[in-house]
Amino acid sequence: MVKKSLFIAVVSLVVMNACVPVREYQELQDKHDKSNDEKELLVEENDNLNTINTELDAKIKVLDKEVKTLVEDSTTRAANITQLKYNLDKIQKQYDDLQFAQDALLKGSASETRKLLEELQKTQEDLQIQEDALRELEKRLNARKRNLETLQGQLEIKDREITKKNNELEARNARMLELERILFEKDSLVDALKNKVSAALMGYEGRGLSITQKDGKVYVSLDEKLLFRSGSANVDPKGQAALKDLAVVLAENPDINVLVEGHTDDVPYNGTGKVKDNWDLSVLRATSVVKILLTNPKLDPVRVIAGGRSKFIPLDNAKTTEARAKNRRTEIILTPNIDELYRLLNE
Numbered sequence: 001m002v003k004k005s006l007f008i009a010v011v012s013l014v015v016m017n018a019c020v021p022v023r024e025y026q027e028l029q030d031k032h033d034k035s036n037d038e039k040e041l042l043v044e045e046n047d048n049l050n051t052i053n054t055e056l057d058a059k060i061k062v063l064d065k066e067v068k069t070l071v072e073d074s075t076t077r078a079a080n081i082t083q084l085k086y087n088l089d090k091i092q093k094q095y096d097d098l099q100f101a102q103d104a105l106l107k108g109s110a111s112e113t114r115k116l117l118e119e120l121q122k123t124q125e126d127l128q129i130q131e132d133a134l135r136e137l138e139k140r141l142n143a144r145k146r147n148l149e150t151l152q153g154q155l156e157i158k159d160r161e162i163t164k165k166n167n168e169l170e171a172r173n174a175r176m177l178e179l180e181r182i183l184f185e186k187d188s189l190v191d192a193l194k195n196k197v198s199a200a201l202m203g204y205e206g207r208g209l210s211i212t213q214k215d216g217k218v219y220v221s222l223d224e225k226l227l228f229r230s231g232s233a234n235v236d237p238k239g240q241a242a243l244k245d246l247a248v249v250l251a252e253n254p255d256i257n258v259l260v261e262g263h264t265d266d267v268p269y270n271g272t273g274k275v276k277d278n279w280d281l282s283v284l285r286a287t288s289v290v291k292i293l294l295t296n297p298k299l300d301p302v303r304v305i306a307g308g309r310s311k312f313i314p315l316d317n318a319k320t321t322e323a324r325a326k327n328r329r330t331e332i333i334l335t336p337n338i339d340e341l342y343r344l345l346n347e
Contacts, residue, residue: 091126208223218334262281
């Protein structure tokens with residue numbers, strides 16, 4: 001859940017920080033929600049497939065046991081058939097002997113002839129019984145063989161299904177691991193970036209500059225007193241020095257996007273020149289900061305965005321002098337590039 005919350009915050013703040021229209025932000029938010037649903041569905045499907053795999057393994061064991069029983073039964077019946085054939089041959093020999101004896105005694109007494117005929121008839125009846133039993137055993141054996149072939153075919157089908165399911169599981173697990181790896185790398189990148197920025201701006205912390213890390217981003221907040229005179233959009237020399245030190249760190253980290261936001265208090269600004277209200281002032285101050293950062297030729301302007309927030313995102317809603325001074329600030333928000341994460345989500 002921590003990674004899920006982190007991801008939601010990352011995507012939400014990236015979209016907000018890019019100053020896109022509400023509609024585009026909503027589309028990205030929907031896309032993110034859909035991706036989260038897909039991930040939860042993948043986890044649920046992963047659990048279901050594991051359950052199915054376990055059930056299939058149990059069925060295969062049962063089928064293997066049935067196959068073994070059929071093989072043993074077939075072997076036994078084959079032995080019985082062999083014995084019956086042996087008995088049949090033996091009876092046939094007896095019959096032949098009796099037939100020979102009958103021929104030899106045709107001239108004998110009538111009683112002996114009847115006795116021989118009775119024995120011969122009984123032998124024929126026994127022979128017929130043995131033949132019927134043999135045919136029944138052969139019929140059963142053939143049925144067993146057909147059942148065995150059917151079971152073997154079912155086992156092959158189950159094996160193919162299990163292999164297919166296992167391949168799907170492996171592919172989905174690999175995708176989930178890749179998403180987790182990217183999120184972990186982004187977290188590590190943000191941690192390292194905060195440490196670098198803190199080291200570069202150590203001398204300014206506590207003098208109108210603060211550095212915080214939240215929601216997968218690094219926030220460098222500069223009070224108005226560090227950068228501007230009241231109502232002005234021109235950066236003071238002391239603020240320029242801090243911004244140039246920060247630009248060195250940003251230039252050394254090309255995978256970081258930079259959003260500069262200007263914030264004012266809620267006191268109406270009634271200007272007469274190009275700065276007519278708090279909106280104008282917040283935008284112009286953000287633009288001034290961006291221009292100073294870009295004096296470093298190694299910092300790619302494509303990575304940098306300037307935006308004005310006017311009075312609408314205060315840090316303190318109190319109507320005091322101290323609260324309003326806290327709200328008059330410029331925030332430089334540093335965000336890792338998540339193009340690779342978007343690529344995986346789109347897949």
